[in-house]
Amino acid sequence: MKTLVLAAALLIATGAAAQDPTMPGMPMPAQQKPVTPPHQHGTPAKKTTETAPKTEDMSGMDMKDHDHAHDKNAPMDKMNGMQMEPMPGMHMDDSDAQAPVKPSVTHSTMTLQEPEDPSRRTGSNHPAPELLKDVAGRPAKSLADFLGMADRTNPTIAQATSLVRRSAAQATQAGLYPNPTVGYQGEQIRGGSYGGGQSGGFVQQTVVLGGKLALRRDIYEQQKRSDEINVEEQTLRVHSDVTQAFYSALTAQALVNVRRRLLGLTLDAVETVHQLANVGQADAPDILQTEVESEQAKVDFVRAQRAFLQEYRMLAALAGQKDMVVSPLEGDLEHPPIIDAEQQVTMLVANSPEVRRAQQEVTVAEARLKNARRESIPDLQLKVGEQYNGQLVSDNPNRPTGAQSFATAAMNIPLWNRNQGNKRAAGVEVERARQDVQRTQLNLQREAAPLAQSYETARFESERFRNQLIPRAQRAYELYLTKYENMAQAYPQVLVSQRTLFQLQVSYLQSLHETWQSAIALQNFALTGGLNQPQSRGTSNTSINLPGSGGGAE
Numbered sequence: 283m284k285t286l287v288l289a290a291a292l293l294i295a296t297g298a299a300a301q302d303p304t305m306p307g308m309p310m311p312a313q314q315k316p317v318t319p320p321h322q323h324g325t326p327a328k329k330t331t332e333t334a335p336k337t338e339d340m341s342g343m344d345m346k347d348h349d350h351a352h353d354k355n356a357p358m359d360k361m362n363g364m365q366m367e368p369m370p371g372m373h374m375d376d377s378d379a380q381a382p383v384k385p386s387v388t389h390s391t392m393t394l395q396e397p398e399d400p401s402r403r404t405g406s407n408h409p410a411p412e413l414l415k416d417v418a419g420r421p422a423k424s425l426a427d428f429l430g431m432a433d434r435t436n437p438t439i440a441q442a443t444s445l446v447r448r449s450a451a452q453a454t455q456a457g458l459y460p461n462p463t464v465g466y467q468g469e470q471i472r473g474g475s476y477g478g479g480q481s482g483g484f485v486q487q488t489v490v491l492g493g494k495l496a497l498r499r500d501i502y503e504q505q506k507r508s509d510e511i512n513v514e515e516q517t518l519r520v521h522s523d524v525t526q527a528f529y530s531a532l533t534a535q536a537l538v539n540v541r542r543r544l545l546g547l548t549l550d551a552v553e554t555v556h557q558l559a560n561v562g563q564a565d566a567p568d569i570l571q572t573e574v575e576s577e578q579a580k581v582d583f584v585r586a587q588r589a590f591l592q593e594y595r596m597l598a599a600l601a602g603q604k605d606m607v608v609s610p611l612e613g614d615l616e617h618p619p620i621i622d623a624e625q626q627v628t629m630l631v632a633n634s635p636e637v638r639r640a641q642q643e644v645t646v647a648e649a650r651l652k653n654a655r656r657e658s659i660p661d662l663q664l665k666v667g668e669q670y671n672g673q674l675v676s677d678n679p680n681r682p683t684g685a686q687s688f689a690t691a692a693m694n695i696p697l698w699n700r701n702q703g704n705k706r707a708a709g710v711e712v713e714r715a716r717q718d719v720q721r722t723q724l725n726l727q728r729e730a731a732p733l734a735q736s737y738e739t740a741r742f743e744s745e746r747f748r749n750q751l752i753p754r755a756q757r758a759y760e761l762y763l764t765k766y767e768n769m770a771q772a773y774p775q776v777l778v779s780q781r782t783l784f785q786l787q788v789s790y791l792q793s794l795h796e797t798w799q800s801a802i803a804l805q806n807f808a809l810t811g812g813l814n815q816p817q818s819r820g821t822s823n824t825s826i827n828l829p830g831s832g833g834g835a836e
Contacts, residue, residue, distance in 0.1 A: 404570060410545060410580035413587040414538065414608070422612035425528045428601045432524045432812070433517075435602030442509070442516040442816040449506035449818070455826045457499030460488045467667055478682065482669020492659030498827070501649045505820040508642040515635035515809065516816045523812030524600045525802045531593035532613045533795040537788065538590050541583040544784050548576035575777070600812045618741070618797040619805065623734035626804040631726050634807040640719040643819055647715040651708035658701040660694040729808045737800035740793050747790035755783045 433439065468481035555572045558564035591608060598606040631637070671683035762776045803810075 399566075405573065405577075410583050413584070413591065417608050417610060420607065420609040422610040424612045425525060428524050428528055428597060429521060431601040431603060432520050436520050436600070436812065437602065438516055438813060438816055439513070439520060442513040445509040445816065445818040445820070446506055446513060448822070449502050449509050449820055452820070452823075452826055453499050453502035453506060456502055457495050458827055459495065460490065461829055462487045467669065470673075478671065478673030480669050480671045480673075480686075482667055484665055484667025484688075486663070486665040489662040489664060491661055492656045494653065494656050494659065494661075497649070497653040497656055501646065501653060502820070504642065504646040504649045505818075508639055508646060509818050509820065511635055511639040511642055512816055512818060515639060518635060518806050519809040519814070520600065520812040522802060522806035522809050524597065525806070526799050527593065527597040527600050528611070528613065529615065529795065529798040529802070531590065531597050532611045532615050533791055533798075534586065534590035534593045535611050536615060536791050538583075538586045540784065540787050540791070541579070541586040545576075545579040545583045547780070548572070548579040552576045615791075615794055615798070618744075618794060619801045621737070621801055621804060623737045623800075623804065627727065627730040627734050630730050630804065630807050631723050634722075634726055634809075636722050636726065636807065636809070637719065639819075640715070640722045644712065644715040644719060646819070647708070647712040651705070651712050654701055654705045654708040657704070658696050658699075660696055663690075663692040665690040665692075726808060730804065733800045733803050733808060737797060737804060740796035740800060743793040744790060744797055747786060747793055752783070752786050752790060755779070755786050759783050 463486040465484055465486070466481070467484050469479070471479045471481060551572050552569075555564050555569055559569055594608050594611075595606075598604075666687070666689045668685065668687050671686050673683050675681050675683055759776075759779045762779050766776060
């Protein structure tokens with residue numbers, strides 16, 4: 283007799299489940315007729331009240347609450363098989379997806395007591411906190427919104443752009459011509475016994491030969507091109523991280539709704555088993571086991587909400603927002619990109635900005651080598667001046683020599699120092715840069731290979747969950763409910779089948795999440811680090827070709 287009544291209790295508790303919206307590919311069973319617990323006589327025990335988590339419908343989030351499981355007069359719509367409504371981030375074309383939001387529901391649960399010993403109470407009855415109650419009314423945000431914010435406010439993109447400007451400024455400085463020197467020159471100023479002396483001014487200029495200024499400038503011009511690739515690379519890093527964080531948060535949002543529905547079912551079951559205990563048809567183990575399921579559902583529900591808040595704030599940080607309020611997310615979680623993973627790996631290795639930047643660094647190293655070879659060509663030093671000579675002319679002792687001019691031209695002879703050490707060092711740097719291209723490609727292949735396999739595995743899993751596992755678990759759940767209706771099945775088996783169904787729904791979301799993460803990584807060249815400071819392989823030296831250096835190489 284006890285088994286029959288427990289069966290009736292489960293049918294009442296699961297009446298809400300038949301009406302509850304589900305995920306695409308996750309049909310709930312055909313709705314059952316409400317079953318009235320038999321022989322509900324006697325005086326009900328003292329009641330306490332617990333409110334199920336309630337919130338308004340959030341754009342992109344399914345926030346529907348559950349009906350009273352014990353409401354025997356509540357109508358149940360008949361359907362051809364099943365009722366489905368999209369989970370957050372999951373698109374459906376079914377017109378039922380726009381069903382109106384149900385009002386919030388209060389679950390009345392009995393005092394936590396053991397029927398055999400009413401004076402004994404185990405645990406307490408506290409509702410699960412609703413952490414997202416203020417979120418539903420805010421405008422939903424899409425991936426495009428966050429990408430736009432990241433382009434405007436993520437500081438690393440601005441930092442990468444500043445490196446381009448720095449290299450451009452260095453190129454300008456490296457190509458500037460040496461400043462001339464203007465001075466005074468005096469000899470035999472007192473003149474000795476002849477009363478003479480020479481004094482005057484001069485101009486000195488270094489003439490740079492061998493086209494060295496252009497070669498010095500070209501080093502930084504090539505570095506500027508490398509930094510421009512770095513801007514593209516950093517932008518992809520930011521977009522990759524923002525997109526992955528968005529779909530992580532979207533998955534967490536969907537998990538909140540799964541946990542919300544499960545919590546509603548467990549609250550209904552607790553209410554029903556307490557009603558049966560009033561008429562002597564349920565005992566302490568039945569109550570305690572049902573309450574354990576409900577308390578675990580509360581813990582999972584709160585954990586899911588916390589996970590969503592965590593993922594959302596990480597997403598906001600990547601988008602460059604420090605004080606952004608949490609809002610619903612709007613996106614299609616159920617349809618990840620369809621890509622050829624192996625072909626994507628090949629394209630990634632060949633066209634990654636990291637590879638192109640490594641190749642550009644070879645060009646920079648070659649420019650340095652070419653400049654080192656030219657630096658051995660000496661510069662020409664020119665000096666011209668005008669001075670007054672006070673020495674008396676021998677033919678006319680009363681008349682000084684007067685104004686006279688002078689000029690000098692000088693050049694270093696590259697006899698011992700022909701820049702041979704720097705040339706060899708520059709040649710080694712070229713070889714190192716070429717090896718770095720190969721290293722970068724191999725490293726990308728190493729990183730991309732697991733992503734390709736992870737994508738294929740997760741995609742296979744999600745399809746199996748959607749098309750094979752969940753429909754079978756759903757059907758098993760429906761069959762166990764039918765057996766309960768005929769009073770031919772034990773209570774624990776239906777509980778296990780319900781738990782299995784929800785676990786599969788959670789696993790389905792996790793496989794979708796992994797599919798998205800792997801696909802996004804492959805499409806963005808496996809780049810991460812949206813908040814890492816961008817690095818340039820150039821120099822931050824601000825002492826290039828200083829005005830007093832005479833134009834020498836740095």
